[in-house]
Amino acid sequence: MMLTMLLLAVAVHADGWSLVEGRFPTGKSTVIGLTAAQAARLVFLHACRHDNSRTPYLFRLNARQSDLLKRHSGIAATRFAVIDSSKGDVDVDIPINVLVRFAELRAEIPHALLGSDAEARRYEVETMGWRHNPLEELTQAQVRRGSCPR
Numbered sequence: 001m002m003l004t005m006l007l008l009a010v011a012v013h014a015d016g017w018s019l020v021e022g023r024f025p026t027g028k029s030t031v032i033g034l035t036a037a038q039a040a041r042l043v044f045l046h047a048c049r050h051d052n053s054r055t056p057y058l059f060r061l062n063a064r065q066s067d068l069l070k071r072h073s074g075i076a077a078t079r080f081a082v083i084d085s086s087k088g089d090v091d092v093d094i095p096i097n098v099l100v101r102f103a104e105l106r107a108e109i110p111h112a113l114l115g116s117d118a119e120a121r122r123y124e125v126e127t128m129g130w131r132h133n134p135l136e137e138l139t140q141a142q143v144r145r146g147s148c149p150r
Contacts, residue, residue, distance in 0.1 A: 016093035022085035022102040024092065029100075029108035030072040032065045039105055041143050045135055046087050048148035054133035055124050056081040059099050073111045079120060080109065096120050 017025055034042070038059075045058050059080045061069065070076045080099040083089045092098055092113070097120040101107040115123075124130050134149045142149070 016091045018091050019083070019085050019089070019100065022100075024098075024100050024108060024110040024112075027110060027112040028072075029110045030069045031106060031108045032061070032068060034101070034105045034107055035062070036105075037140055037143075038062075041138065041140075042082060042084060042101060043087075044138070044143045044146065044148075045082065046084055048135055050148075051133075053131055055130040055136070056094065056133075057097065057120060057124055057130075058082065058133060058135050069109055069114075073109075073114055075111075075114050075116060077109075077114060077117055077120065079117055082107075096123050 019025065023029075042059070049056065049058075057079045059082045061078050061080070066076060066078055077097050080097050081094045082099050082101060083092050083094075084101045086101050086103055092100065092110075094113075096113055096115045097109075097117075098113045099107050099109050138149070
């Protein structure tokens, strides 16, 4: 049922959604606070994301954030593609499991685009054909050093 609703939403918004004042334009969202380490990782990911053949599902929620999302939405997704309006992104063109960062330490997860990790994985691999991204294994030490992996 959730997948059917998602596909209907994708059909209606085939070109994606334009953010309004940096936020997702419709429906409920769960707003989360980002840790300083998560914010630093997002800055690094934004600087290193140049290969569109590799997965953008690079952000993982911590346990507290995951619990909050499950309480608000009923879905326990953990992996997200990041749209960063604080860095100039203006559109959401990924239809499942998106985190919209709208301030240095604040982000929202639109419920209209929320699915299980398995659904996101199927979209990622079967629909888009995205390959593994070495940015997924970044350590905090690598982020502090600031050099993008190849």
